[in-house]
Amino acid sequence: MNRKFKWMISILCLISIILIVFGIKDMIKSMDYATITGNLTLRQRSGSEQERDPDEPYKGFYSFVVEGERYFKNTDLNIEKVTIKYNPDNPKENIYLFQIYTEMIAGIVGIAICIVSSCIVLKRTRK
Numbered sequence: 445m446n447r448k449f450k451w452m453i454s455i456l457c458l459i460s461i462i463l464i465v466f467g468i469k470d471m472i473k474s475m476d477y478a479t480i481t482g483n484l485t486l487r488q489r490s491g492s493e494q495e496r497d498p499d500e501p502y503k504g505f506y507s508f509v510v511e512g513e514r515y516f517k518n519t520d521l522n523i524e525k526v527t528i529k530y531n532p533d534n535p536k537e538n539i540y541l542f543q544i545y546t547e548m549i550a551g552i553v554g555i556a557i558c559i560v561s562s563c564i565v566l567k568r569t570r571k
Contacts, residue, residue: 446565446568446569449561449565450565453558453561453562453565456554456557456558456561457554457555457558459554460550460551460552460553460554460555460557460558461551461555462551463547463548463550463551463554464547464548464551464552464555465551466547467544467545467546467547467548467551468548470539470543470544470547471544471548473539474529474539474544476531476532477529477530477531477532477537477538477539478510478529478530478531478532479527479528479529480508480510480527480528480529480530481508481525481526481527481528482506482507482508482517482525482526482527482528482540483506483507483508483524483525484504484505484506484523484524484525484526485505485506485507485516486504486505487503487504487505503518503519503520504518504519504520504521504523504526505517505518506518506519506525506526506528506540508528508530508535508538510530510532510535513535515530515535515536515538517538517540519540519542519543521540521542526540526541526542527540527541527542528540528541529541
């Protein structure tokens with residue numbers, strides 16, 4: 445069981461590091477991006493998931509206008525407004541801030557779980 449547990453911790457650490465890397469990559473990529481507020485344009489049910497689970501969130505479609513042209517960003521968020529960062533040279537390249545933060549927070553929580561679990565394993569093996 446101890447070996448299985450160590451493998452699970454290793455896999456969790458790897459996934460956590462990947463999430464952090466993606467979050468950092470998106471953050472660096474979007475550093476030069478302009479920021480705009482996207483307004484909720486449409487809420488759409490998530491298909492059959494909505495029928496099985498009425499608490500399942502709707503998909504939100506957000507619109508933002510750059511130089512007179514309207515662009516859209518779809519998310520799993522269900523809020524009225526969302527902060528969107530977009531490439532000024534190509535507004536189709538965009539990301540919402542919540543996505544960057546979610547990746548990094550998930551990775552940090554995963555690493556924290558790995559550290560705590562590793563400490564527990566070390567403590568048990570010392571006894």
